[in-house]
Amino acid sequence: MAPCYLCPRRCGVDRESAVGFCGEGREMKIAKVMLHHFEEPCISGGEDGAGSGAVFFGGCSMKCVFCQNRDISRGGAGKTATPEELAKIMLDLKEQGAYNVNLVTPTHFADRITEALDIVKGKLNIPVVWNTSGYELPERIRALDGLVDIFLTDFKYSSPSLSAKYSAAPDYAKFAAPALAEMVKITGRPEYKGGMMTRGTIVRHLVLPGAYRDSIAVLETVADTVGAENVVLSLMAQYTPEFADEGFPELRRRITTFEYKKALARAEELGFDGYSQSVASASSRYTPDFER
Ligand code: SF4
Secondary structure: OOOOOOOOOOOOOOOOOOOOOOOOOOOEEEEEEEEEOOOOHHHHOOOOOOOEEEEEEOOOOOOOOOOOOHHHHOOOOOEEEOHHHHHHHHHHHHHOOOOOEEEEOOHHHHHHHHHHHHHHOOOOOOOEEEEEOOOOOHHHHHOOOOOOOEEEEEOOOOOHHHHHHHHOOOOHHHHHHHHHHHHHHHHOOOEEEOOEEEEEEEEEEEOOOOOHHHHHHHHHHHHHHHOHHHOEEEEEOOOOHHHOOOOOHHHOOOOOHHHHHHHHHHHHHHOOEEEEEOHHHHHHOOOOOEEO
């Protein structure tokens, strides 16, 4: 972190005294800790399950113009925590019955989190989930081997112009594809116990308004890169226009059933297993309905 090259932005700033693109300095910041019931059912256990032990980190190395969590990702929300404090939080979540520890947007604190994971090694005994935007350096993912059991990763875009326009990351797919290959190399094919995932990689993709062709290209890239049979796909329809920044009029609507069905049909042709959503889930915001 001094200089910081933790993510593909490779800002090179000294985070002891400055912040980089992610908006975060030296101290790890935690914005929220909760038992989360609305991740994919094999992570959360459904509405009536014990829930996923989610730890939301402040800041983000992406700048998505449609971000639903901007208070956390850009708003500076959160309290600082040491690796020792994070280790205690993880063990507390386990005591509360969490199925797993779910590290949400961890990339820009990867080294601090790694310290915490080293502390709880051998004591946690529940899966560790790395819940990421997918904009990762492959070598950083490789360093998580032996510490992380499940990757819950977005694959947001294929097109450089779209990723530049909506997330200020023209090189998104250039990094997301090899990073995904490293994730699958670490986890192998999905494994479950009692319906809950114990090991594996889930690829999330949110279909955006006017961009279903890019969704199809993403699905093809994922299938070509790691093989559809080696991941669980979560094809999301829950895009909500209320969060879109000014200046993007094309994002001020929900996706249509036509757009979602086009992407879903291609996912089925490619042989993916996983979750789809009803387009109506876009109205329920944080409580998407997943269908296996
Ligand atoms: S983690 Fe933050 S400071 Fe480091 S390279 Fe990424 S955006 Fe820049």
